[in-house]
Amino acid sequence: MIKEFQEISLKAGLYLVPTPIGNLGDITLRSLNVLKNCDIIAAEDTRTARKLLNYFEIIDKSLISYYDQNESERSPQLIEEILKGKSIALVSEAGSPIISDPGYRIMQLAIEHNIHIEALPGATALIPALQLSGLATHNFAFYGFPPPKKNRKKFFENIKNNKITAVVYESPFKIMTTLKDLIEILGNDRRASLSREISKVYEETMRGTLSDILKELEKKTTIKGEIVLVIAGE
Known part of the structure; x- marks a missing residue:
């Protein structure tokens, strides 16, 4: 060793x-x-x-x-x-x-x-966000970043149709649009968590429904840091 x-x-x-x-x-x-x-x-x-x-x-x-x-x-x-x-x-x-x-x-x-x-094993935002989410971790799917335009609706429909926990990466500049798209397809009440600035000084995790998280973000004047969104399966 x-x-x-x-x-x-x-x-x-x-x-x-x-x-x-x-x-x-x-x-x-x-x-x-x-x-x-x-x-x-x-x-x-x-x-x-x-x-x-x-x-x-x-x-x-x-x-x-x-x-x-x-x-x-x-x-x-x-x-x-x-x-x-x-x-x-x-x-x-x-x-x-x-x-x-x-x-x-x-x-x-x-x-x-x-x-x-x-x-080599080591740093990743995926696993800490999943651990912090409080959602089921025994079975999950990682989707990466949503496409900007083409196939975007299909991307979110795949999450809806897959009944296990979903993990999505997103930038702070697009997270509001992504949350609204998810709410439109998955509904207001789907449980989720949002983690940002993982391992940094201002690390933060929000938990609740997709609608709850959107409302919390709307209170902020700016949103910083790469974001990991964890979405509960049905």
Whole structure:
């Protein structure tokens, strides 16, 4: 067991490394050791990644951008580096790679090439929000972000038709519209919880019906922080 920050030897391969979603203390020792010892870090936001590395005094790392718009181009390049013997850590701007974040394409290529892959456990908004909701957790479905326009109604109808707890991500700029759409399709009285700013100073969880939560948000002058909405099944 690794008990301290240290030099370790990594196999050539792809390492999916979770990063804090708020509190920097949430990063794991294993994640830090992979970031310190890997050959290349592929980051959704290189500025955020550099700040994290500097905070933990991980310096002189090869950092390359990897985000939605360049994922198709970057993935084959990174796979080629791994096949040459390099170890690559993939990090999101915050949270766990691939979960509503870039990484699907490189994962598919890594599997096709029989490359060594490790997914490190760690920070995510999904599980804390589910725990804080007070709703059933023995069976749930994660839906990610609602589509902006096309297939939006179908997205919410799928939640209605699925009888188990649903988890949805949303931005603070769209949450009011999303709640109104949910109320229209699921009704005022569907139980839910809304968590925002998870692991940060102003973390907050609201519980009640969809209508209750909408009314609480309407009292606020501004809404900040990424949001996780947990919706009860019927």
